[in-house]
Amino acid sequence: MTPPQRQRRQPAEKAPPEPGKKPGEGKIPERLYVLTGATEDGDRAELDLVTLIVARSDAPQSATPEQAALLGLCIAPLSVAELSAYLNLPYSVVTVLLTELLTAELVQARAPIVRQALPNRSLLEAVMHGLQKL
Amino acid sequence: MDFKSSDTITGPRTEDHLPHTAQAAVKIVIVGGFGVGKTTMVGSVSEIRPLTTEETMTQAGVGVDDNYGSDTKTATTVAMDFGRISITDQLVLYLFGTPGQERFWFLWNGLFEGALGAVVLIDTRRLEVSFDVIGRLEERGVPFVIAVNSFPDGPHYPVEDLRTALDLSPDVPIIECDARRRASSRDVLMTLMRFLHSLAMTGSLT
Numbered sequence: 001m002t003p004p005q006r007q008r009r010q011p012a013e014k015a016p017p018e019p020g021k022k023p024g025e026g027k028i029p030e031r032l033y034v035l036t037g038a039t040e041d042g043d044r045a046e047l048d049l050v051t052l053i054v055a056r057s058d059a060p061q062s063a064t065p066e067q068a069a070l071l072g073l074c075i076a077p078l079s080v081a082e083l084s085a086y087l088n089l090p091y092s093v094v095t096v097l098l099t100e101l102l103t104a105e106l107v108q109a110r111a112p113i114v115r116q117a118l119p120n121r122s123l124l125e126a127v128m129h130g131l132q133k134l
Numbered sequence: 135m136d137f138k139s140s141d142t143i144t145g146p147r148t149e150d151h152l153p154h155t156a157q158a159a160v161k162i163v164i165v166g167g168f169g170v171g172k173t174t175m176v177g178s179v180s181e182i183r184p185l186t187t188e189e190t191m192t193q194a195g196v197g198v199d200d201n202y203g204s205d206t207k208t209a210t211t212v213a214m215d216f217g218r219i220s221i222t223d224q225l226v227l228y229l230f231g232t233p234g235q236e237r238f239w240f241l242w243n244g245l246f247e248g249a250l251g252a253v254v255l256i257d258t259r260r261l262e263v264s265f266d267v268i269g270r271l272e273e274r275g276v277p278f279v280i281a282v283n284s285f286p287d288g289p290h291y292p293v294e295d296l297r298t299a300l301d302l303s304p305d306v307p308i309i310e311c312d313a314r315r316r317a318s319s320r321d322v323l324m325t326l327m328r329f330l331h332s333l334a335m336t337g338s339l340t
Contacts, residue, residue: 003291003299004262009269048248049187049216050159050228052152069143076151079159079228081216085185086145090211091242092189112159112248121334123225127160127250128327130221134179134320 166255167263172231180217
């Protein structure tokens with residue numbers, strides 16, 4: 001019995017942007033902002049799904065219900081993905097809420113470690129060591 | 135998607151709280167065709183009950199006259215299941231898998247870019263459903279391993295036949311697993327980590 005056959009692909013060269021299109025336009029889908037006042041062009045903080053968020057203080061009187069709920073959740077560190085799950089809000093909406101809270105210095109963001117150009121063997125070894133304990 | 139102050143937000147259980155010393159997180163993405171066991175694998179190794187995050191995306195209709203404007207856009211919700219493993223008091227590993235349509239994951243900004251690597255879960259009964267996702271990982275230069283989720287009624291191909299069929303380079307690990315079992319899923323993750331480590335040693339990890 002012969003399995004079906006695939007053709008290997010090569011890493012894609014960075015395609016030059018199409019003329020007449022701004023960066024980010026085209027293939028990348030737009031995000032929907034429903035709950036917040038932010039516009040599509042509003043600046044958003046650089047947040048990853050696994051950026052850890054920690055509240056710096058209790059919710060002020062002026063906080064919206066969404067902000068208050070979010071602040072209540074991240075008394076202990078929580079990833080953006082977990083906040084999205086517990087709040088039952090799309091990831092992009094949570095990043096907008098977090099941008100507001102970061103600007104107001106109500107939360108702290110602990111940046112994720114991303115795959116870098118330079119290999120980080122000690123990080124990989126730490127993960128392997130942790131997995132072995134499972 | 136109404137959000138009222140009266141809504142009860144159910145947060146993490148006390149035992150699911152990360153310690154305050156948690157400083158950083160890394161992620162691994164588990165990919166594969168529909169129904170191949172991605173969510174099962176996430177659930178079998180996660181220390182928390184798997185959670186779901188979602189993103190709403192709009193795509194302009196293709197080949198549709200501009201006169202229709204925004205009405206031609208279609209909104210799609212992409213949901214991802216994920217789990218968590220505390221590595222140390224400082225470091226947390228997140229695992230993402232999704233039951234959704236594969237092409238949408240690659241529109242999810244940053245999902246693969248920051249990931250350590252990916253596990254491609256395959257079902258030998260439907261090998262071809264993984265072809266596109268493997269190709270997309272290759273195009274993006276995301277390192278990956280192949281995990282063959284063993285189904286009793288699936289054909290059993292020798293590893294080298296699978297390597298040929300999937301047109302994989304000789305260094306890409308292929309491992310059989312049972313995604314329902316924690317130890318087996320852990321071994322898949324270990325295989326990925328050893329592969330990433332070997333890439334780092336040879337300086338070919340980009």
